[in-house]
Amino acid sequence: MIVGAYRDACADGKFVISGEIGPPKGVKAETMLHHIDMLKDKVDGLNVTDNQSAVMRMGSLAVSGEIVRRGGDPIFQTTCRDRNRLGLQSDLLSAAFLGITNVLCLTGDHPVIGDHKQAKGVFDFDSVHLIQCCKKMNAGADWEGNELDGATDFFVGAVVTPEADPIEPQMYKFARKVEAGVDFFQTQAVYDMDNFRRFMEQAREITAGTKVKIMAGLVVLTGLGMAKYMNRAVPGIFVPDSLLEELGSVEKEEQLRKGMEIAARHIRFLRENKVCDGVHIMAIGREEIVPEIIAMSGASDA
Amino acid sequence: MIISKKKPAEEIIQALEGETKVIVVGCGECATVTQTGGEKEVAEMKAILEEAGKKVLATDVVHTGCAELDVKRVLRQHKEAVKDTEAFVVLSCGAGTQAVRAATDKHVIPGTDPLFLGNIRRSMDFIEKCSHCGACVIDEYGAICPVTRCAKGLLNGPCGGTDHGKCEVDPEMDCAWVLIHEQLKKEGREDKRTRIHGPKEWNVIRRPGELAEAREKVGAAKSGGE
Numbered sequence A: 001m002i003v004g005a006y007r008d009a010c011a012d013g014k015f016v017i018s019g020e021i022g023p024p025k026g027v028k029a030e031t032m033l034h035h036i037d038m039l040k041d042k043v044d045g046l047n048v049t050d051n052q053s054a055v056m057r058m059g060s061l062a063v064s065g066e067i068v069r070r071g072g073d074p075i076f077q078t079t080c081r082d083r084n085r086l087g088l089q090s091d092l093l094s095a096a097f098l099g100i101t102n103v104l105c106l107t108g109d110h111p112v113i114g115d116h117k118q119a120k121g122v123f124d125f126d127s128v129h130l131i132q133c134c135k136k137m138n139a140g141a142d143w144e145g146n147e148l149d150g151a152t153d154f155f156v157g158a159v160v161t162p163e164a165d166p167i168e169p170q171m172y173k174f175a176r177k178v179e180a181g182v183d184f185f186q187t188q189a190v191y192d193m194d195n196f197r198r199f200m201e202q203a204r205e206i207t208a209g210t211k212v213k214i215m216a217g218l219v220v221l222t223g224l225g226m227a228k229y230m231n232r233a234v235p236g237i238f239v240p241d242s243l244l245e246e247l248g249s250v251e252k253e254e255q256l257r258k259g260m261e262i263a264a265r266h267i268r269f270l271r272e273n274k275v276c277d278g279v280h281i282m283a284i285g286r287e288e289i290v291p292e293i294i295a296m297s298g299a300s301d302a
Numbered sequence B: 001m002i003i004s005k006k007k008p009a010e011e012i013i014q015a016l017e018g019e020t021k022v023i024v025v026g027c028g029e030c031a032t033v034t035q036t037g038g039e040k041e042v043a044e045m046k047a048i049l050e051e052a053g054k055k056v057l058a059t060d061v062v063h064t065g066c067a068e069l070d071v072k073r074v075l076r077q078h079k080e081a082v083k084d085t086e087a088f089v090v091l092s093c094g095a096g097t098q099a100v101r102a103a104t105d106k107h108v109i110p111g112t113d114p115l116f117l118g119n120i121r122r123s124m125d126f127i128e129k130c131s132h133c134g135a136c137v138i139d140e141y142g143a144i145c146p147v148t149r150c151a152k153g154l155l156n157g158p159c160g161g162t163d164h165g166k167c168e169v170d171p172e173m174d175c176a177w178v179l180i181h182e183q184l185k186k187e188g189r190e191d192k193r194t195r196i197h198g199p200k201e202w203n204v205i206r207r208p209g210e211l212a213e214a215r216e217k218v219g220a221a222k223s224g225g226e
Ligand code: SF4
Pocket: B129, B130, B131, B132, B133, B134, B135, B136, B137, B138, B145, B146, B147, B148
């Protein structure tokens, strides 16, 4: 995988697969670097999370830059929570300088969700503004229209929550992101393939006439307890009973394997039925299982 | 209405360390309605301070605690006490406390924690609906303010944290974006949701804010005459 691989994979119309790297809380980077090296050639792109869940960590900018240096293609996640429009744009220029080409524009979780609850959330821009801003910088100007000495060339992504309740306001926002010129979406984790198929029908209506790619988000279920927790505590995530039963049907030690099987099955289903344009696989700290999931799904020999 | 809550008495007593003589000032408007600085609360504060060994030289409730001329006039009525006192405890919002600041050079202590500009739903039940951002945009949002009522002030739709119509910040709190959406639907104005709204222009008012119409007019007349 090389810089630009993610964009190229999208342009080629192949089934796009990305993984995810969560930077460490601290300066010990060995595990993360190991995950990067192990994954970078198995996927088309590697997301790097930005203080995910409002928990302070090493920055997505530096880690994305390191992925470039190691010959991978990072997808630089950046949220509106921690920076105002000056900080965001400055980081975007820095990203371009580091050779980063993919940006995923997020609102960001509220600080009260995370480990610095007393922090002030910034939210000067929202994710729609951030997409517009990337596009302006690609066209050679900053947000205010001041000319840039060298334009950026970002492939710009955003997220959407197919299981949002209610879904209507979410779809309006999705449409605004499309209108703002987004190139690709990675969805919040989905587990109910029928629901997702219905979501995709609505989404495709909105993206008709554009080249927007939509990748399904898959968070690997690592056990019954974790699956139940996701259902209960994470907004916009729905794990159907059938999957809970499937996980529960095996011993605790076997549940991770079951979760991997489920993920692989979903990838195969989405690819074979051309439901969406690819998947974004999140294994949250267990990145070493991702290559095997891809192999199990048969997507690597596509 | 400015909504405030009482500061813990210990905090006020601690702020008065080394000082004995004190004047307690309340406010007849918001702090009276929120029961943090009306006649009753001022009397309570007097009792608390006396209990702590302080000498309360005077108490008064200014009709409008943030009206600086009112505050000055009231303090003039307590001339001797004002001269003699070491400190003022003010039971009003921070604006009222600073109105007392403008009227004296002595130690001024806030006796409440001001919270927000609130609507009164019923007695002692308040909700924040406007944070005076300087340019009201709520016609675009079914007259439900996303700047204030969405925990992230999002202008183009909900974040991914909406959970069964509630906000990720507090499961007891409605997601403003669900309210906005439902309202626009009721009005048949969902088309309001089909355009991108730019970010807030935070410079439309200089902070700290200042509006002096009379003075502005004088200025305009002057420059016009030149
Ligand atoms: S947009 Fe909201 S915060 Fe701004 S003035 Fe209107 S109601 Fe108040």
